[in-house]
């Protein structure tokens with residue numbers, strides 16, 4: 722069952738796993754992911770998300786699918802299908818993996834500007850182990866959009882130098898908790914659990 726908030730608002734469910742990372746990278750990524758709901762609470766008061774590890778039997782299924790599918794888009798489609806096992810909204814999935822992993826290579830083949838991570842539908846792959854980049858990707862899962870254009874050549878389109886949705890955000894620039902511009906706060910406040918529909922790849 723999806724978690725329902727007062728007023729009938731549905732929280733965004735985000736599952737995750739780390740894939741063949743060093744113990745240190747896995748620990749850092751997990752800590753950043755687990756911290757995300759409290760970040761959301763601080764930047765957008767009516768948005769809610771829940772984060773939890775993906776069950777290990779599902780992890781194995783999805784790892785198999787990633788090995789089998791030839792493209793990132795197909796990996797995402799297969800993943801979303803496997804996560805949709807009840808009548809509730811499809812949860813999103815964050816996979817933290819190595820930058821040489823099969824999934825990262827597929828993502829960069831299809832989206833050469835996806836230097837740190839990529840998203841397609843319900844699936845986010847992050848292959849650069851930095852909390853700010855992980856949170857940037859996770860904000861996409863809540864409905865936030867990039868504040869840059871043209872592969873990063875036009876940046877900070879919201880007019881805020883410290884917005885986390887800029888190209889290549891860093892903690893020194895966006896802070897912790899990070900700043901999120903009003904346009905994106907409104908997007909994620911307005912969003913239910915229905916942001917997994919896009920089948921295009923966007924980058925981190």
Ligand SMILES: [Zn+2]
Nearest residue numbers: 868879884902
């Ligand atoms: Zn912005």
Ligand SMILES: [Zn+2]
Nearest residue numbers: 857867924925
């Ligand atoms: Zn982005």
